[in-house]
Amino acid sequence: MSAITTEGATISQTLIIDTIMPYSPSQKPIVAVNYNFPGPSIEAYENDTLVIRVINKLAQPTTVHWHGIFQIGTPDMDGAVGATQCAIPSSGEMTYRFRAYPAGTAWYHGHYLDQYADGLIGPLIIRRRVEPNQEQYDTERVLTVSDWYNDVARTKLLSWYLSKNNTKGIEPIPDAIVVNGKFSQSLFVKTSGATRIRFRIINAAAFSMYTVSIDGLPLHIIELDQTPVVPYTVSSFMINVAQRVSFYVNLKEFNASYVPPDVPPTKSLYIRFKANPNMYPVDISSYIVPYATPHLPYPIFFNPLYLAILSLNSSNSLPTYPVNSAISGSSNPDLADQLDANILDARPFNQASNIVPNATHYINLVITFHPDSNNITRGYFNNVTYGSDVINVSNKSVSKHWITSEKMTPLLYQMATNPSALSILSPIMENNSSLPVLQSDGNLHYLVPYQAVVDILLENKDKGEHPFHLHGHSFWIISSSDNPQAEQLYSGAYIQRDVVSVPGSGWAKIRFLANNPGAWLFHCHIEWHFDAGLTLVFLAGPNELVAQGYKIPAQQKCFSNHTNDSPR
Ligand SMILES: [Cu+2]
Structure with a gap:
């Protein structure tokens, strides 16, 4: 934890991005931060200035996205290649400078292709000087959970996933789960004598969502993404990719009946991260990945149950009770089991500061997956898939808006210098619409008027559940197919998050206020689906961007010699 700083302090940090191979005998290189996986926790108080020098020692380009940070007034610091910056080239560096806002559990990760699936992740903790619910806990622990793959995402997994050989569009199945x-x-995880502990859980996985629980302990949820909530109690909760959940536990609430009478008292408890096997498109108990080079002793068959150990004393002893104790399961069956499936339980802590404006604009996004003309399975918003240089090497006519390319002039720069050349369309009234509808330019770029209040209806025609993330903002979750009544029930007091989990073959309705001029990605945070083109860009307030005096920072007038590439 950082030393206490005065309001508006400057927190400087250097992040060296380089590969390591920490898991001998596995020969899999990890994209590490300061030679660690996950990277170091960056900590600041709200409204501090973060100055983070990123040095790229990889053989490939990189960027870092600060997930959950709004970047108000610093839209070029968002780290989204193609949208807000050129990639940092190999042997290059860039200093990110931005305000630590809003407070809460954020995280950082690579946003160049699938680098974060290869390890470029870390916690970013923004503290409030007075934390809601702070009287409920004495210490805290951060647990960053992610998928482990025995193979490198970029060279092996992605090229297989987006190949003609993968006729069914089967995502790379993780080989294991890792936490911290x-x-x-x-x-x-040591309690170090504390009985009341706050946990900050970060799902930094490329693919999996998890159900989280601690044996015998009720979990008191206090923050979702970066929104404090009125504490509510569950026995377990679901966390989808890129989401964060904070809860506290009180060891005095341990349900002693959890330990069978015939075993000695336990000095530790299991913390469980259980991936839901139903989310994988194959039977994980027998599936042999077609691209794999198994690096024993890591598992060939994926075990969806991960166990961390909460040590109640200083010894690193395993729990005395069996993992599959007959009593295990819900420690309190009366409690709700799900979070997103139960948005009715989560109420914002600060109702007064959570006034939800009425919508002024609307967009309906239909989500599908199907093979493109090259027989490669892609993800689509309204039947359009976002282009990428990697994916379309043989089919560049699909789209030249290469969001993942280091060769494209970032959309933000085009907005700031020659917005009319972008040919983005203003919202219009459509048949059946009661509000003006955002318009795509044909390549999933949408003009959003400054201060528009946009309702997005996400209609998921895919069987899988998808976590959608909006850069530069949080949004209100109004309702979903699991909880359609929430819209009326909580009108004016919806929960704000920056990732919404959209039920499989279902829908979710969210609302955001476009108060932050810039080029903001909106995408599925499952890395494979992002790479498959399930992303779009909101170009918010281009006139205001210029009127507010935004200039492309000199250090970013692209690192390489690609600045003259035509965007179209
Ligand atoms: Cu997805």
């Missing part, structure tokens, strides 16, 4: 860089049953 440790495999199952090797992470010991």
Whole structure:
């Protein structure tokens, strides 16, 4: 934890991006930050200035996205290649400078292709000087959970996933789960004498969502993404990709009946991260990945149950009760089990500062997956898939808006210098619409008027559940197919998050206020689906961007010699 700083302090940090191979005998290189996986926790108080020098020692380009940070007034610091910056070239560096806002559990990750699936992740904790619910806990622990793949995402997994050989569009299936860089049953979380502990859970996985629980302990949820909530109690909760959940536990609430009478008292408890096997498109108990080079002793068959150990004393002993104790399961069956499936339980802590404006604009986004003309399965918003240089090497006619390319002039720069050349269309009234509808330019770029209040209806025609993330903002979650009544029930007091989990074959309705001029990605945060083109860009307030005096920072007038590439 950082030393206490005065309001508006400057927090400087250097992040060296380089590969390591920490898991001998596995020969898999990890894209590490300061030679660690996950990277170091960056900590600041709200409204501090973060100055983060990123040095790229990889053989490929990189960027870092500060997930959950609004970047108000610093839209070029968002780290989204193609949208807000050129990639940092190999042997290059860039200094990110931005305000630590809003407070809460944020995180950082690579946003160049699938680098974050290869390890470029870390916590970013923005503290409030007075935390809501702070009287409920004495210490805190951060647990960053992610998928582990035995193979490198960029060279092997992605090229297989987006190939003609993958006729069914099967995502790369993880080989294991890791929490704080440790495999199952090797992470010991010490209580260090505290009985009341806050946990900040960050799902930094490329693919998996997890159900989280601690044996015998009720979990008191206090923050979702970066929104404090009125505490509510569950026995377990679901966390989808890129979401964050804070809860506290009180060890005095341990349900002693959890330990069978015939075993000695336990000095530790399992913290469980359980991936839902139903989310994978194959039977994980027998599926052999077609691209794999198994690096024993890591598992060939994926075990969806990850166990960390909460040590109640200083010994690193395993719990005395069996993992599949007959009593295990819900420690309190009366409690709700889900979060997103139960948005009715989550109420914002600060109702008064959470006034939800009425919508002024609307867009309906239909989500599908199907093979393109090259027989490569892609993800679509309204039947359009976002282009990418990697994906379309053989089919560049699909789109030249290469969001993941280091060769494209970032959309933000085009907005700031020659917005009319972008040919983005203003919202219009459509048949059946009661509000003006945002218009795509044909390449999933949408003009959003400054201060528009946009309702997005996400209609998921895919069987899988998808976590959608909006850069530069949080949004209100109004309702979903699981909880359609929420819209009326909580009118004016919806929960704000920056990732919404859209139920499989269902829908979700969200609302955001476009008060932050810039080029903001909106995409599925499952890395494979992002790479498959399930992304769009909101170009918010181009006139205001210029009127507010935004200039492309000199250091970013692209690092390489690609600035003259035509955007179209
Ligand atoms: Cu997805």
